Amino acid sequence: MEISLTEENYMKAIFSLQLNADEVVSNSRLAEHFNTRAASATDMLQRLADKKLVHYKKYQGVTLTTKGHKLAVHIVRRHRLWEVFLYEKLQFKWDEVHDLAEQLEHIQSEELTNRLDKFLNHPKCDPHGDPIPDKKGQIRSDLAKPLTHIIQKGYYRITRVTDHSKSFLNYLTEQNICIGDVVKLEEINAYDASCKLKTTGGQIVFLSQKAASHILAEFKK
Amino acid sequence: MEISLTEENYMKAIFSLQLNADEVVSNSRLAEHFNTRAASATDMLQRLADKKLVHYKKYQGVTLTTKGHKLAVHIVRRHRLWEVFLYEKLQFKWDEVHDLAEQLEHIQSEELTNRLDKFLNHPKCDPHGDPIPDKKGQIRSDLAKPLTHIIQKGYYRITRVTDHSKSFLNYLTEQNICIGDVVKLEEINAYDASCKLKTTGGQIVFLSQKAASHILAEFKK
DNA sequence: AAAAATAATTAGACTAGTCTAAATTATGAG
DNA sequence: CTCATAATTTAGACTAGTCTAATTATTTTT
Numbered sequence: 001m002e003i004s005l006t007e008e009n010y011m012k013a014i015f016s017l018q019l020n021a022d023e024v025v026s027n028s029r030l031a032e033h034f035n036t037r038a039a040s041a042t043d044m045l046q047r048l049a050d051k052k053l054v055h056y057k058k059y060q061g062v063t064l065t066t067k068g069h070k071l072a073v074h075i076v077r078r079h080r081l082w083e084v085f086l087y088e089k090l091q092f093k094w095d096e097v098h099d100l101a102e103q104l105e106h107i108q109s110e111e112l113t114n115r116l117d118k119f120l121n122h123p124k125c126d127p128h129g130d131p132i133p134d135k136k137g138q139i140r141s142d143l144a145k146p147l148t149h150i151i152q153k154g155y156y157r158i159t160r161v162t163d164h165s166k167s168f169l170n171y172l173t174e175q176n177i178c179i180g181d182v183v184k185l186e187e188i189n190a191y192d193a194s195c196k197l198k199t200t201g202g203q204i205v206f207l208s209q210k211a212a213s214h215i216l217a218e219f220k221k
Numbered sequence: 222m223e224i225s226l227t228e229e230n231y232m233k234a235i236f237s238l239q240l241n242a243d244e245v246v247s248n249s250r251l252a253e254h255f256n257t258r259a260a261s262a263t264d265m266l267q268r269l270a271d272k273k274l275v276h277y278k279k280y281q282g283v284t285l286t287t288k289g290h291k292l293a294v295h296i297v298r299r300h301r302l303w304e305v306f307l308y309e310k311l312q313f314k315w316d317e318v319h320d321l322a323e324q325l326e327h328i329q330s331e332e333l334t335n336r337l338d339k340f341l342n343h344p345k346c347d348p349h350g351d352p353i354p355d356k357k358g359q360i361r362s363d364l365a366k367p368l369t370h371i372i373q374k375g376y377y378r379i380t381r382v383t384d385h386s387k388s389f390l391n392y393l394t395e396q397n398i399c400i401g402d403v404v405k406l407e408e409i410n411a412y413d414a415s416c417k418l419k420t421t422g423g424q425i426v427f428l429s430q431k432a433a434s435h436i437l438a439e440f441k442k
Numbered sequence: 443a444a445a446a447a448t449a450a451t452t453a454g455a456c457t458a459g460t461c462t463a464a465a466t467t468a469t470g471a472g
Numbered sequence: 473c474t475c476a477t478a479a480t481t482t483a484g485a486c487t488a489g490t491c492t493a494a495t496t497a498t499t500t501t502t
Contacts, residue, residue, distance in 0.1 A: 042481055090336040100333055107324045115311040263451055280450055
């Protein structure tokens with residue numbers, strides 16, 4: 001079946017807007033995500049429902065069907081593999097890879113995807129720490145938690161960021177915070193959920209609730 | 222200015238259908254090339270003329286403007302660089318790279334193209350021996366001639382093929398003929414322009430006029 | 443040079459995807 | 473529970489790109 005570029009983008013958006021699988025995604029969130037009108041989103045959701053990619057009932061929002069979930073995961077796999085390629089092989093910065101990968105991900109070839117995966121040595125994560133689904137669509141479970149959810153001070157390894165905007169990534173780069181770094185969480189402010197940490201380089205950095213919520217880390221044994 | 226995917230494809234087609242620059246390309250050749258209707262080609266040529274990419278007069282066919290030529294060469298550059306990537310890095314066969322490159326070439330990013338070029342070590346030719354335009358759009362002149370134009374027997378280096386169809390490329394692979402090989406041209410048949418040659422491996426191969434006309438070679442000093 | 447054949451163009455319709463504006467349904471505050 | 477508001481859907485229009493059918497221009501033939 002033919003899946004258009006726009007349809008693929010909707011599928012990916014539904015997948016990434018639902019925090020847990022089976023969560024219903026509303027029309028308005030999709031419209032907002034694409035900077036488009038609710039009427040256009042309705043149109044597309046009906047189209048996707050016709051193709052059995054989403055469960056859709058009028059006024060009730062959508063969830064992915066099994067088939068739709070599979071498709072979305074494949075698109076995500078392509079996106080993240082291309083990000084690794086752009087980052088590791090072409091030396092793009094982590095804040096530059098997203099837009100190009102957004103275009104490369106739409107080349108629908110299993111063969112290309114699998115060969116790229118092999119060429120890159122089957123990477124586990126993209127430059128933002130997002131896990132890359134394998135050939136079968138399996139996604140490695142991620143144990144990392146947002147800094148805002150950590151209650152105990154100590155050493156943590158930063159493994160992932162969940163905001164891919166240039167401004168956020170540039171901010172982290174300026175603060176000398178990178179994926180893989182081990183940082184010391186020195187203070188957790190109970191009042192506003194901000195925190196203070198010591199980076200690999202030894203600098204002290206204060207993070208707002210907003211920033212901290214987009215940085216995922218796991219306890220360093 | 223926005224150039225759509227379809228427009229890019231037309232520009233590339235016009236460029237490659239004209240054997241010498243400034244040669245007029247007819248509506249019908251374009252329509253045939255895209256397996257579409259003449260009416261659609263007319264439509265597109267008018268659109269391209271509006272964008273000053275082609276010189277177009279009703280019933281007279283088209284040629285590229287300076288601006289259009291520049292654009293076409295850039296698309297060709299992207300296409301050929303991606304072919305090298307697919308062939309050298311992802312180990313695709315030379316008959317498999319064309320269709321994927323056709324999609325990859327439409328990603329419009331100077332930065333991506335130039336980084337890819339650097340990553341591949343500024344290749345001079347794609348897997349079919351077609352020269353790759355440089356950053357400025359300069360194309361290295363190609364001294365090679367079709368086997369059908371060679372009048373003197375002797376040793377020649379095969380540098381390029383001008384038919385990229387799977388069937389032709391597979392045929393050459395079966396006959397053990399590759400880009401870069403030095404072959405001995407043993408007989409040139411004046412009657413039907415067919416020829417006989419000895420390959421690198423020592424086999425004797427007979428080539429029809431049609432096949433020989435798509436194989437380019439240069440004299441081996 | 444006129445008639446016949448071929449090639450190119452126009453006119454009008456269709457699809458995917460988008461929009462605005464109007465109508466409908468859901469929600470939540472009192 | 474009902475009314476106001478917010479969210480969603482429908483209706484109808486628009487663009488890019490495509491098509492068929494009809495028309496017009498060019499070229500070839502006689």
